[in-house]
Amino acid sequence: MNQNLINFFPKENEIPEHFRLQNEISQKRVLIDGEFIEWEGPFQEVYSPIYTRSSSTDELIKTKLGSYPICTTKESDLALKSALKAFNGGRGEWPSMSVSQRISAMENFIVKMVEQREKVVKLLVWEICKSYKDSEKEFDRTVDAIKCSIEALKELDINSSRTKADEGVVAQVKKSPYGVVLCMGPYNYPLNETFATLIPALLMGNTVLFKPPRRGTLLFEPLLNAFKECFPKGVINTLYGRGKDVIPALMQSGKINVLAFIGSSKVVNGMIKEHPNANSLHSVLGLDAKNAAIIDKTADIDLAVKEAVLGSFSFNGQRCTALKIIFVHSSVADEFNKKFTQEISKLKVGMPWEENVTITPLAEPDKPQYVQKCIDEALQNKGEIINKENGGGQILNSLVSPTVIYPANEKMNLLYNNEQFAPIIPIVPFDDLESPISYITNSTKGQQAAIFSNDEDTVSYLVDALCCQVGRININAQCQRGPDTLPFNGRKNSALGTLSTIDALYALSIDSVVATKDTQSNDNLIDTVIKSGKSSRLS
Incomplete structure (x- = not known):
């Protein structure tokens, strides 16, 4: 990774032609009651997280995309x-x-x-x-x-x-x-x-x-x-x-x-x-999620690393289903950390139009400052940036390089308990399975968890311990939403209701029952109503 993050931001003439903005989008329409209301009030200006570099001074310049009505x-x-x-x-x-x-x-x-x-x-x-x-x-x-x-x-x-x-x-x-x-x-x-x-x-x-x-x-x-x-x-x-x-x-x-x-x-x-x-x-x-991965001593480390990198850093970790904290058995922590940071160093940092890019500028303007607070708190509590030599911990404007904190502990409140929603991941060593189980059980969030193990007793034990704590348990795989046919939900403060292709239809509707005593006259009446097509409900 290039140590100088400013070089990842493009000069205007370096933006591919296909992606260049031709005109700002000045949205002046509000759709209400089937008609467009032409807005004449104040507007909210919209700026991209993508800065451009001045061709002469390398100064970073905001890119205005347009505006929309402030209703x-x-x-x-x-x-x-x-x-x-x-x-x-x-x-x-x-x-x-x-x-x-x-x-x-x-x-x-x-x-x-x-x-x-x-x-x-x-x-x-x-x-x-x-x-x-x-x-x-x-x-x-x-x-x-x-x-x-x-x-x-x-x-x-x-x-x-x-x-x-x-x-x-x-x-x-x-x-x-x-x-x-x-x-x-x-x-x-x-x-x-x-x-x-x-x-x-x-x-x-x-x-x-x-x-x-x-x-x-x-x-x-x-x-x-x-x-x-x-x-x-x-x-x-x-x-x-x-x-x-x-x-x-x-x-x-x-x-x-x-x-x-x-x-x-x-x-x-x-x-x-x-x-x-x-x-x-x-x-x-x-709602909120703090999805944990548990790397057991019997896990396939190469597989766990591959899935954990994807789970932690895809789209900068800005996914509710992203891995937000990783528990690694102490006996394999050194091996996991070494391979994990090696794979992270291969992640491409750049602009969203670049091929195979993973780390791009963050959409939330205040998120880089929040990440810096997470880093500062971690360093004050005996944590280290273990991928620092590959750029970990670097922040410039909207761009944050992927950062790994180890060993993480409960004193690092921002990273340990809160959902970071950014390209920074804490790793916690453990010796007893009850440690990650206790963390997940006591957490106010309960969306998903990921288990990495090849031991049937360990998998059985963890699945039974966590099935009433999170909505989905992933075995030897990162947390994820898909496929859309599966229920997508969460326990505790992570969700209310279930979404999936069919569940969403149920969630956005309610049972309506039309009933009558089962007599010949009522049967004939209902049959006549249905055949007549006069009722939109009875059909």
């Missing part, structure tokens, strides 16, 4: 009224549509979404510095997930269309929408994880208030026309601006039926407290 409670109130009107107590056009009609609208949206692929991917690269390859992957995976959700909904609709008879009662159980969904996604997967709740919410007949993440806002601008053209008025409404300005009034209204949020538990806890009818608010949440 107020007035606009959030208009959006809420629009969504309420479109839902109309479940009798609106969208919730009253048949499943096949909603699917048709969504398939039309997919076509229009794919037409904007290159624009969205390019903005992913510039707004959050995700590598071009991973940005393409995020877009394509999102499209595939929408298609899988459609197929899952078709099957769900077929199964729920059958009537059931039991104990003298005949009934039809179907999934019905909750109502108005407030959908907020994270900056690290602004498209994929936002759509992980937004798309199922729409497919199940809800109406949506959609607030893009603070970083990763402009990339939705190319999709606004598709939202407007594919769905009835008021079904999807956009919210822009500062969360503290537009969210409290929505929650205080008591009219938000579902909060679909992926981000910080601290933020969402404050939002939920604003709602006056807590029991009527259904929440689907993806």
